[in-house]
Amino acid sequence: MNGFEKRAEAIKEKIRRTVMELLRESEPKKVRIADIAAKAGISQVTIYNYFGSxxxxxxxxxxxxxxxxxxxxxxxxxxxxxxxxxxxxxxxxxxxxxxxxxxxxxxxxxxxxxxxxxxxxxxxxxxxxxxxxxxxxxxxxxxxxxxxxxxxxxxxxxxxxxxxxxxxxxxxxxxxxxxxxxxxxxxxxxxxxxxxx
Missing domain, CATH: 1.10.357 (Tetracycline Repressor; domain 2)
Known part of the structure; x- marks a missing residue:
């Protein structure tokens, strides 16, 4: 895995961890991409780029x-x-x-x-x-x-x-x-x- 791939995987893992934290506080249907982005300190576009929806x-x-x-x-x-x-x-x-x-x-x-x-x-x-x-x-x-x-x-x-x-x-x-x-x-x-x- 090259440097770019490592950074991308680290960002994806940060997003997944953030989602797990939010799911412990709220129901899945109430978790918004905006909430995930804010808590993870990344843009909503980044989330959509990596996961689509x-x-x-x-x-x-x-x-x-x-x-x-x-x-x-x-x-x-x-x-x-x-x-x-x-x-x-x-x-x-x-x-x-x-x-x-x-x-x-x-x-x-x-x-x-x-x-x-x-x-x-x-x-x-x-x-x-x-x-x-x-x-x-x-x-x-x-x-x-x-x-x-x-x-x-x-x-x-x-x-x-x-x-x-x-x-x-x-x-x-x-x-x-x-x-x-x-x-x-x-x-x-x-x-x-x-x-x-």
Whole structure:
């Protein structure tokens, strides 16, 4: 990468970081290009030159966060944490996503935006599924995941939950307590209703 490309990438990263900061304060539809430009200390024209539109910028920021979350999960799996540590890390990561992107925006990106949905599906099939299978197998080897349930059954359950994302996002939005809802869902997945940990 030459000097011009490095400067351009640094400006784009500054814009993406600024958008993430603004999204923690306001809904995506209320974030304006003028607000982004003012907070980042750059011109609106620069933003349009790099991203084309507010919608394209928001899509790129969202997809970038999904890729980073996948990278983080990959790093967690590589460290071979205990099941409890992994659950805590997953909960923190989910919380960060939903603090930045409200459920309605996630629904729009994942379910309604065909380009975004295709990218996420490819990421899920090529990176996330192999990571989850590895995580399950390593958990079984350490005795933290029961051998009574096959890896295939666990993956089928995860696929079922993935396919039910739209109703889950509705419930998350209606819950009024994102942290508790996500914590409950993760607890149910790992420990069931018996509460055995």
């Amino acid at each position: 507010k919608e394209a910028l928001l899509r790129e920021v969202f997809l970038d966060s999904v890729v980073r979350a996948t990278d983080d999960f990959e790093a967690v799996v590589a460290e071979l944490p205990t099941m409890k540590e992994a659950v805590q890390l997953i909960l923190v990561a989910d919380r960060e996503v939903y603090l930045t992107f409200p459920p309605e925006f996630v629904r729009q990106m994942v379910l309604d935006d065909k380009e975004c949905a295709a990218f996420i599906e490819s990421l899920y099939r090529n990176r996330v599924i192999p990571l989850v299978v590895r995580f399950i197998e390593e958990g079984k080897a350490r005795g933290e995941i029961t051998e009574k349930v096959s890896t295939e059954s666990i993956m089928a359950y995860i696929q079922f939950m993935k396919e039910r994302m739209a109703p889950m996002l509705d419930l998350l939005e209606k819950s009024g307590d994102t942290d508790r809802f996500l914590g409950d869902m993760i607890h149910l997945f790992f420990y069931g209703i018996s509460g055995k940990e």
